[in-house]
Amino acid sequence: MRFEGKTVFITGAGAGIGRATAERCADEGATVVVTDVDREGGEETVERIADAGGEATFHELDVSDADAFEDCVDTVVDEHGLDVVVNNAGIGHAPAAVEETDTRTFERVLDVNLRGVWNGCHAALPVLKAQESGAIVNVGSLASLLGLPKQSVYSLTKGAVLNFTRAVAAEAGPHDVRANAVCPGFTDTQLGQQYFASQGDPEKAIERMTAQYPLRRLGEPEEVAGCIAFLASEDASYVTGQGLVVDGGYSAW
Numbered sequence: 001m002r003f004e005g006k007t008v009f010i011t012g013a014g015a016g017i018g019r020a021t022a023e024r025c026a027d028e029g030a031t032v033v034v035t036d037v038d039r040e041g042g043e044e045t046v047e048r049i050a051d052a053g054g055e056a057t058f059h060e061l062d063v064s065d066a067d068a069f070e071d072c073v074d075t076v077v078d079e080h081g082l083d084v085v086v087n088n089a090g091i092g093h094a095p096a097a098v099e100e101t102d103t104r105t106f107e108r109v110l111d112v113n114l115r116g117v118w119n120g121c122h123a124a125l126p127v128l129k130a131q132e133s134g135a136i137v138n139v140g141s142l143a144s145l146l147g148l149p150k151q152s153v154y155s156l157t158k159g160a161v162l163n164f165t166r167a168v169a170a171e172a173g174p175h176d177v178r179a180n181a182v183c184p185g186f187t188d189t190q191l192g193q194q195y196f197a198s199q200g201d202p203e204k205a206i207e208r209m210t211a212q213y214p215l216r217r218l219g220e221p222e223e224v225a226g227c228i229a230f231l232a233s234e235d236a237s238y239v240t241g242q243g244l245v246v247d248g249g250y251s252a253w
Contacts, residue, residue, distance in 0.1 A: 001028055001029035002028045002029070002229070002233040002234065002235065003025050003028045003029045003030035003083075003084070003229075003232075003233065004028070004029030004030075005029070006029070006030050006031070006083040006084060007030065007031045007032075007033060007076065007080040007081050007082050007083050007084070008022075008025045008030040008031070008032050008033065008083065008084040008085075008086065008232065009033040009035070009073070009076055009082060009084065009085045009086065009124070010022050010025075010032065010033065010034060010035065010085075010086040010088055011035050011036070011061065011063050011086065011087055011088050011089040011116065011120060012035075012036055012063070012088040012089030012090060013032075013034040013035060013036055013042060013045050013088065014034070014036030014037075014038040014040070014041025014042040014044070014045055015036075015038070015041050015045075015189070015190055016187070016189035016190055016191065016221050017088055017139060017184070017187065017189060017221045017224045017225060017228075018034075018036070018045075018086070018088040018089070019041075019045045019048075019221070020220075020221035020222045020224070020225035021086055021088065021224075021225040021228045021229065022034050022045050022049060022056065023045070023048060023049060023052070023054075023225070024222070024225040024226060024228075024229045025084075025229055025232070026049040026052070026054030026055065026056055027052065027054065028229065028233075030054075030055075030084075031055045031056070031057075031080050032049060032054065032055065032056040032057075033056070033057055033059060033076050033080065034046050034049075034056050034057065034058045034059070035058070035059045035060070035061040035063075035072065035089075036058075036060070036061065036089070037060065037061065037062050037063075037089075039058075039060050042058045042059075042060065043058050045058070046058045057079075057080075059072050059075070059076070063087075063089045063112060063115075063116030063117075063119055063120065064111035064112055064115050064116055064119070065119075066115075066119045066122065066123075069119040069120060069122075069123045070119075070122075070123045072123075073123040073124055073127065077127055082124065082127050082128065082134065083133070083134055083135070084134065084135045084136075084137070084232045085120055085121075085124045085128075085134075085135075085136045085137070086136075086137045086138075086139070086228055086232065087116065087117040087120040087121070087136070087137070087138045087139060088139040088228075089112060089116050090112060090113045090116070090139060090141075090157075090158075090191070091108070091109060091112045091113065091191070092109075092151070092154055092191050092194060092195060093105050093108075093109050093151070093153055093154060094198055095150035095151065095195075095198055095199075096150055096152075097150060097152075098152045101152060101153060105153060106153050109153045109154060109157055110153070110156075110157055113154070113157035113158065113161065114157040114160050114161065114164075117138050117161050117164065118164070120136075120138075121136060121138075121164075121168055121179075124136065125168070125172060125177070128172070128175070128177045129172060129175040129177055132175055132176045132177075133176055133177065134176075134177045134178075135177070135178045135179070135180075135231070135232045135233075135236075136165075136168060136172075136177070136178070136179040136180070137179075137180055137181065137182060137228050137231045137232050138161050138162075138164070138165045138179070138180075138181045138182075139161075139181070139182055139184070139224075139228070140158045140161045140162045140165070140181040140182065140183040140184075140243060141154070141158040141161075141183055141184060142183055142184065142185045142186075142245070142247050142250060142251065143155040143158040143159065144158040144159050144161060144162035144181065144183045144243060145159075145162070145183060145243070145245065145251060146251070147159075158183075161181060162181050162183065162243045165179050165180060165181040165241065165243065166179075166241045169240040169241030169242075170241060173240055173241075178231075178236070178237075178239065178240040179240060179241065180231040180236070180239060180240060180241065180242050180243070180244065181242070181243045181244070182224060182227050182228055182231065182243075182244050182246055183243045183244065183245045183246065183247070184219055184224045184246045184247065185213065185218075185219055185245075185246065185247030185248055185250045185251075186209055186213075186218050186219065187218060187219040187220065187221060187223075187224055188218045188219065188220055188221065189221055192218065196209075206218070212250060212253070213247070213248040213249060213250050214248060214249030214250070214252065214253070215248035215249055217248065218248075219246060219247070219248055223246065224246050227244055227246050231244060
């Protein structure tokens with residue numbers, strides 16, 4: 001029970017990796033704060049945790065809204081305290097060359113993928129530093145390390161998330177606060193399925209993609225959640241400023 005007595009705050013926890021992380025942390029004893037812009041999905045995550053005997057609450061949150069993020073963190077601290085923040089919320093965009101990507105897409109992806117992580121750290125760090133303990137896990141991507149063609153804005157934001165995580169780790173370390181990132185490859189989530197659907201023939205697109213992975217399959221949300229839980233736990237007490245790649249061996253080739 002690595003998170004017994006701990007409060008874990010997770011963004012984008014209404015589905016996919018966020019939901020799997022919420023369930024994993026609850027299984028290990030955490031009080032989980034489920035946040036998402038999707039109320040229905042977030043409340044379903046809470047119900048799933050409760051049905052399994054865990055403890056969770058839901059707060060509707062648009063991570064791109066800095067004031068709303070700070071208000072949400074303040075409420076959670078007052079009600080439960082705060083030990084771990086997982087900045088997971090993220091979106092993708094339709095494949096397009098740089099010059100074909102419109103400003104609206106650029107701004108929206110930056111708002112969620114980059115500003116959302118900034119807002120989460122900006123709101124949580126004063127609390128974690130003051131109590132001289134805590135962990136932040138930011139969800140990056142294989143695109144944090146590799147430039148994905150026709151995914152320029154996504155690659156831009158996820159690359160920034162990884163380097164920002166390193167900066168937070170260097171700054172917060174003297175306060176005994178750790179910051180790390182996970183960098184998943186293609187994972188079987190709604191975001192991943194949206195990408196494959198954009199390729200015309202999703203089944204063939206998945207087949208082509210998995211052929212590039214030594215493990216010959218997509219990752220599962222639960223596999224990424226296990227890595228997030230490790231980085232958030234005391235098992236990783238001397239790990240900070242790192243990007244843990246969870247990609248089925250793709251980057252090894």
